Amino acid sequence: MLEATGLSYAYAPGRPALAPVSLAIAPGEIVGLFGRSGIGKTTLAKLLAGRLPLQAGTLRLDGVPLPATGLRPVQYLAQHPVLDMNPRWRVGRIVAEAGPPDPALAARLGVEPAWQRRFAHELSGGQLQRVSLLRALRPGVRVLVADEISAPLDAIAQAEIWRVLMTLAAERGLGILAISHDRALLGRVATREVSLAA
Ligand SMILES: Nc1ncnc2c1ncn2[C@@H]1O[C@H](COP(=O)(O)OP(=O)(O)OP(=O)(O)O)[C@@H](O)[C@H]1O
Numbered sequence: 055m056l057e058a059t060g061l062s063y064a065y066a067p068g069r070p071a072l073a074p075v076s077l078a079i080a081p082g083e084i085v086g087l088f089g090r091s092g093i094g095k096t097t098l099a100k101l102l103a104g105r106l107p108l109q110a111g112t113l114r115l116d117g118v119p120l121p122a123t124g125l126r127p128v129q130y131l132a133q134h135p136v137l138d139m140n141p142r143w144r145v146g147r148i149v150a151e152a153g154p155p156d157p158a159l160a161a162r163l164g165v166e167p168a169w170q171r172r173f174a175h176e177l178s179g180g181q182l183q184r185v186s187l188l189r190a191l192r193p194g195v196r197v198l199v200a201d202e203i204s205a206p207l208d209a210i211a212q213a214e215i216w217r218v219l220m221t222l223a224a225e226r227g228l229g230i231l232a233i234s235h236d237r238a239l240l241g242r243v244a245t246r247e248v249s250l251a252a
Pocket residue numbers: 065066071072089090091092093094095096097098
């Protein structure tokens with residue numbers, strides 16, 4: 055269980071970007087998160103995944119603070135994964151960054167072996183999001199924070215990505231925070247929804 059209590063954040067002193075929020079994500083649960091633009095959803099996502107330092111509040115996984123080094127058990131998935139990938143690396147190297155990927159998982163995600171020789175900018179948005187998922191889903195990863203990951207995709211690509219994620223959540227007990235402006239999408243994929251308010 056990932057438990058965040060009283061997390062808040064300010065990028066500059068006296069200018070809060072995220073008002074205190076508490077949130078829990080149980081294994082296998084897909085929690086939908088919505089809230090108006092600028093309310094702090096991405097800031098919360100990055101705090102949960104260790105991409106921003108905690109300024110206030112506590113963050114625990116199974117009662118223990120998250121590790122400061124090594125594989126992060128809470129992984130952040132960006133809307134535009136290309137920004138999170140080294141433009142000089144081929145896809146084969148990108149997915150193997152934290153160790154060799156699981157070929158069975160690659161097949162389930164629809165990551166094709168031929169993509170390995172390409173650079174990130176040579177894949178479509180949907181293909182890149184699958185690569186990003188394959189890279190993130192290492193053994194030991196317990197929670198995915200999916201920040202508008204399917205927003206740029208067409209309806210079919212969106213449905214395929216979420217179908218795999220819903221199956222993985224159930225099979226592996228993976229917790230997912232699904233951040234989206236699309237309430238209809240959250241209604242289809244989330245086990246429950248929470249909203250961020252100022
Ligand atoms: N790197 C940064 N430096 C300074 N301020 C930032 C930074 N990133 C975000 N902010 C500010 O923090 C606040 C929360 O931003 P955040 O991106 O978390 O909101 P959001 O709810 O994800 O918005 P959206 O739905 O538009 O993506 C906003 O006022 C934003 O301008």
